[in-house]
Amino acid sequence: MLTRRSFLAVTTVGLAAPAILRYRPAWSAAARVRRNASTMAPTDPFFSDYAQAVEAMHQLPVSDQRNWRNQALIHIRHCTHGVSDFTHWHRWYVSYFEQICSKLIGKPDFALAYWDWEESKSKVPDPFFDLPKLNVVQWNDQSNEQSDNWGPGRVTTIGARGIARAQTMTSIPQFANSFLKTTLDSIRGQSDFEIFTGLLEGQPHGNAHVAVGSLHGARGHMGSGMSSLDPIFWLHHCNIDRIWAEWQVTGNTSDDPKNTYPDSFYDADGKPVGSKTSTGALSLGSFDYIYDTIEPTVIGQISEKLDLQKFDAGGNSMMAKLNLTTPASIGSGASPGPALPNIERAVDVKVTDLVQALSEVRVFHAPETSLKAIEPSRIVARLEGVETPQNTDIAVGVFVNCPYLTPETPSDDKLCAGVFSFFGPGGPHGHHGGPRNVYIDLTDALRSVASQGRLAGNGFKVQLMAVPVAEGVPADTRIPFKGVTILSA
Ligand SMILES: [Cu+2]
Structure with missing residues (x-):
């Protein structure tokens, strides 16, 4: 014992x-900076801009691939889950969606935001209940695609959300664990990609989907393959992408199954973008967005806290013994x-x-x-x-x-x-x-x-x-x- x-x-x-070492990489010339929706004021222009984009996409005809439901159909038809390029595919998906939003509202630097569901601030931000265009219940979107969805009982879902206004993820007894700082730190601290992405997808990612969609028997969009019908989906996936991006810039290496994604995505004009690859998603620097957490000023604080410089000065011989x-x-x-x-x-x-x-x-x-x-x-x-x-x-x-x-x-x-x-x-x-x-x-x-x-x-x-x-x-x-x-x- x-x-x-x-x-x-x-x-x-x-x-x-x-620890996450945060800095803005020298290679990043991103025009879009994705910020934390969980700490924004409800009056932040992000919410009204996003609501405007959501409405514009609803108004587009079905023949336009930028139409709201067409964008969700991309998910159920092409998305990757439970495989090593879960993060890769979704990075492309969210980025093209962001470009479409930007174009439709005429703001070239429009950026999506991330729903930071860590700890006490982990409620769905209020504007997603208060602004009709961001509250999926108001839209009555059809979830099913030819009655072929991800599971029994979900095929007739129409505009619903399970989670209640102001309900935090950490207040839900069955799911709280996945949104604790200790759990998220353990995910960030993995150095093996398969374990990192397995924990990230299987716990905060999957459990947020199920909690937002399925609590209280709601059978809401977020629990199904048409989850991207709920506007919060895109902020949820920005947060997943942010955690991956931070993990990447800390010096970790991601697996690459070298998959090709033909006919998945459409650009800001609704034109097919052709084949994208899992390899292409690895380089954050080739995308036009960055996160506000990847900032140089934080490095100093963290290195001070961990006494990293001193440790490094201990020499490579010490490192080699580890x-x-x-x-x-x-x-x-x-x-x-x-x-x-x-x-x-x-x-x-x-x-x-x-x-x-x-x-x-x-x-x-x-x-x-x-x-x-x-x-x-x-x-x-x-x-x-x-x-x-x-x-x-x-x-x-x-x-x-x-x-x-x-x-x-x-x-x-x-x-x-x-x-x-x-x-x-x-x-x-x-x-x-x-x-x-x-x-x-x-x-x-x-x-x-x-x-x-x-x-x-x-x-x-x-x-x-x-x-x-x-x-x-x-x-x-x-x-x-x-x-x-x-x-x-
Ligand atoms: Cu997801």
Whole structure:
């Protein structure tokens, strides 16, 4: 058993929590600066400009590819989810949409904004309820495309939103975990792209879709393949793109499946842009926008906080002694059966050298600034072959060694490692379908278990608790999965 003392020795190996180094890269000549909609005044011109663009797109004839519904159809027909170019495709999609908005309202420097759903400010900004053009309920947009959508029960959706005005993401017990600073920091701190994008897509991304669309049984657009019918969709995806952009400029490397996207996108005049590629999306500098968080002034504050310059001055020999880990399997456990609503499903995982894995450190560096930081490695669970249930109004909390787990245990509990839901193609009516892998970072929950003196070095219990987020989920709803692999990353 780890005692509290040895656990503290483990955690002090890290110099500091993972940090985002923020600066405006020399290569950026972006005309559009995307700002934080969550901190804007309701009177900020962004909201009225955006509302004007949304209305203009609604007024366009169906023959025009810039028409509001046509832009949403691009998503259900072409979007990438659960694959390595989820972020790549959506960067193109949002950027062309932004250019269309800009053109239609005659403002060349119009920029979209991001919905920053981190912590207490995580409500949908008020103008998305107050301005009729930004409140999807007012438009009565048809969600279905030839009755072929992402899951049963979603095919007839018309203008609806599940989340209430002023309801913050962190106040929703089933989903709070995904919007805590600690969770988002753990995502930002991953150095492996597959894990980074898996956590980002599967947790804050997917759970915001389901919460905004499906809470209170609303079956709203945001939970479906036609999610881009809701104007908040585009700000949600700007935030995903911002987190990826910040991760990129910190010196991390993204995977590139070298995919081509033919016939997906249309320019500001409604003309097809031809083939775009996943490779083309990697270079932020070739786009015409930037985020207001990527600023030079913040570097000084962060390097001071982390004492980075001093650490760097310690010399490369010290850096060379550190272990730069790549994700490696350190254990696994087989599924004892499908998860069912409101019933704990526990997987016993066996691991080797858990103590060593928890004490390894990784190096972060931003080549453009020569800044470096280190942090302890992360312990990540990969839930293998998770299948989409018949009814997707459900969230699955993942806990570690939790002795008091019930369906009411909130997801911001210290022993909750993460939450996932079922946004994306994969239901019986889905285009792609099939089981998927879900990533959950267990590190902080494991540290909590260890601090209580309850962590053995050779294994622990991963517990799934599936809870309905709306009424009417049958008790025999099954969520089969193959098992759990534990990675040191
Ligand atoms: Cu999305």
